[in-house]
Amino acid sequence: MFSAFFASKKWALWAYLGLFFLLFCLYIQTNLNVAINEWYKDFYNVLQKPQIKPLEQTSTKDEATTSTQNTQANHSSTQDTTKDEKSKEQNTSKQDEQKTKQNENDDNTTFLNALAMKYYKSLTKSHFGENGVDKQSYIIEDFYALIVIFLFIAIPYVLVATINIYFASVYAFKWREAMTFEYLRFWKNKDDNIEGSSQRIQEDIYNFSKIVESLGLAFVRAVMILIAFIPILWALSASVNVPILRDIEGSLVYVAFLISVGGLIISWFVGIKLPGLEYNNQKAEAAFRKELVYAEDDRKNYAKNETMLELFTGLKFNYKRLFLHYGYFNIWLILFEQMIVIVPLLIMAPSLFIGAIGLGIVMQMNNAFDQVRSSFSVFITNWTKITELRSIYKRLKEFEKNIAYKKH
Template sequence: MFKSFYLNKKFAIYAYGVLAVLILFIYTQIALTVALNEWYRDFYDILQAPKAEISKEEFLQNVKDANNSALAQKEFNEANFINKASVYIYQNSLEFFTGSRNVKGHSAYGMISFYHLVMVFLSIALPYVLIYALSVYIASLYALKWREAMTFEYIKFWKEKDDNIEGSSQRIQEDCYRFSKLVEDLGIKIFKAFMTLLAFLPILYTLSDPISKALFNSISDENVFSFLKHIDGFLVYLALFVSLGGLLISWFVGIKLPGLEYNNQKAEAAFRKELVYAEDNRSKYASDKSILELFTGITTNYKRLFLHYGYFNIWLIMFEQSLVILPFLIVAPSLFSGVVGLGIVMQMNSAFDNVRTSFSVFILNWTMITELRSVYKRLKEFEKNVGYK
């Protein structure tokens, strides 16, 4: 499956070259996402401190006060290798539209600041949309090329076998593409999740300190939960705990899905095979009895599959919806006690969601993983039957 594409001289340059391009696109998307996270802080701070009118002199004074190159340089220096690009993008977008690389710290903001921040958002969001669309297109071509490599490699071995192999046409025609497409989709999501963690973990770790102190301020040192006050990066550990717990539960809830998917493919292959034979000899194949038996097997398996996916979807939706409000419950004490402003709340919510979603990448794509396991099992059996090594 992998050898035919990555170790084949005919496809190796394409395989590794386009993969490098996709990695570059993912890096750029993460950098723009982090830049938007910085924008959330400033934008919601502006919404929290509105002023009906602000004179041009006040605005210019704000720009002058905020234009602290030393502070901007410090923020850039403290960022990791992913976030340096994000800080650079955001600071330069601010400077282009506002004349300042820093708009934080004012007691009030006017409409002019609001419109400038909207333009900053568009300058970050629009390139993200274009890069994302281009990466999806290139990734689709990548999966197609992978299918081509697998298909012609398998056909060489399959043509040498005289004995019949169950569902061979389906495995070559359909499963090769499904495998390459699923691996490409899942691989990109996992790598993007990894890069997102590298970018957002430092942000969430930094935001954890004031929020956790306000959250556990009322807990006395004699309380059994007093240790929570002294955990650095509390929000990071919370996101990890929630995600691992969700993954463990998802494993048990969906434990039967891979087997059902595999059985479903076998039932579909048998039905398709009968219809293909009937194209050449309808008197011998596709009788009412055989069609009824084959289709009954398909419907029985699908009903079981739908039932188990129903259980799994109930759990997954409950898990996702319950986490929408969790960050706000955590940060509420800090907001209402005045420790943080609305901008920090929204920045924390965005950072927490990105970290938690990245930790939960396997939960959120469990259906895809289940399907991939089924396809992999079928192709592995096919390789063994045709003597592919």
């Protein structure tokens, strides 16, 4: 299965250079994901702290009220100046704290998110200046500037993702081509009739190459995201104000990991019968298809009503069992995906409502937590594909034995 593509000199260029190109596209996408995560923080901070302009006052008020207001203003002018000085000191101290936090975030960069940090800083510098998106309040022009920055991140992501999807499809088809002609060479040398050989060569090979390619890229993407986002989520864990968790360094990373491992264990037991059911179902499909193929040349001796009814009854029985088991597995999977959404918000809510963090940090943490948790849960989200691949792999291994396939 693998040697026909990766151990062949004929397909070496496609196998290895193509794989490198796919991994490079994943690297670019991971960096853009990190840039989007940084954008979340600044964007929601802008929404939380708008600079509200007061309406112009009309001159319809009485002179007495204006005079009293002036006198009150004169009395409070000294107090306002002292308040302004205190607020300036507080603002400078907050800016210093933000700068130190930013420096700590810079120390947590890895080779998978360093490019994203530099790219995002260059975008904010070109639109906001040297200090970046660091103000006490924001105007509508700042909002529009962040929308433009988002487009500079999102549009390249769309282009790279589209190219990656297209090339991955071509790559899987090349893998199928290599396996098809490799198997045909051995299959033609066998004189005995091998049951389901047409399905193995035509359908299973294509599904195997397609699923392995998609799962492989999904797992590599998950590893890249973990390397890029774990340092970010680790640093954001310092803002947690929940008992027990606030005393654990990097608590959000551990929570995401434990949730994913627990979900994987439950998924294993809930879907433990699915691979066997998929295998039996494909055998029933092969027998039904075989009878129809023979009937194309000899309708008198094949595809009789009794035979077709018996074959389809077995097929129907297998599908009912398969649908039932997938039904309760999907209940668990959808429930897990829906309930996990509120976990990071529950963790960060106490810090938000005591004013320790802003909305931007909450949204940045929520996105980073989702990236790390979904990467840890890559086996859960792809469980259906994994089940199908296990069934296909078992059938192809049996086919290799039947055709006496020898690896290079």
